[in-house]
Amino acid sequence: MDTHGADSTKQQERHYFLLSELQSLVKDLSSSFQQRLSYNTLSDLALALIDGTVYEIVQGLLDIQHLTEKNLYNQRQKLHCEHQALKQDLLRKHKDALQSCKSHNLVLLRSNQQAELEALEIRVREEQRMMDKKIVAEMDQKVIDQQNTLEKAGVPGFYITTNPQVHIST
Numbered sequence: 001m002d003t004h005g006a007d008s009t010k011q012q013e014r015h016y017f018l019l020s021e022l023q024s025l026v027k028d029l030s031s032s033f034q035q036r037l038s039y040n041t042l043s044d045l046a047l048a049l050i051d052g053t054v055y056e057i058v059q060g061l062l063d064i065q066h067l068t069e070k071n072l073y074n075q076r077q078k079l080h081c082e083h084q085a086l087k088q089d090l091l092r093k094h095k096d097a098l099q100s101c102k103s104h105n106l107v108l109l110r111s112n113q114q115a116e117l118e119a120l121e122i123r124v125r126e127e128q129r130m131m132d133k134k135i136v137a138e139m140d141q142k143v144i145d146q147q148n149t150l151e152k153a154g155v156p157g158f159y160i161t162t163n164p165q166v167h168i169s170t
Contacts, residue, residue, distance in 0.1 A: 018046035044156035083124045
């Protein structure tokens with residue numbers, strides 16, 4: 001047998017192996033997903049996996065995703081620490097003011113301090129909400145980038161969608 005024939009046989013064996021592995025993975029999915037992953041789709045996917053390029057692409061995408069997640073987590077933690085420091089500073093300021101306050105001004109001071117604390121808590125909640133929205137938007141963009149990369153790489157079943165339901169094109 002010539003080397004081309006041996007390569008072809010080896011590639012065919014690898015294809016069947018990958019197809020069998022994919023079919024095994026699909027068995028664990030719900031029937032609605034199983035129905036969308038036809039034999040032809042799985043076979044095309046197995047063919048796309050043969051040379052290892054898709055694995056490298058996915059590993060690169062995974063590395064980028066992990067870095068992004070770590071960066072976003074660190075940003076959120078930094079914001080949380082800033083908020084904690086603001087609250088501690090305000091409480092320290094309130095304590096100092098209470099200690100030097102004349103008794104006849106105590107009720108007014110406590111009322112003002114309560115309003116200040118509530119305003120800070122509102123600000124903190126709003127800033128956290130905005131940060132969380134930013135995080136979700138960035139992660140949504142990462143998903144689109146991943147879909148785009150895999151689609152351009154010719155991986156069967158991948159295309160850009162913002163629909164949260166998983167779609168598999170066949």
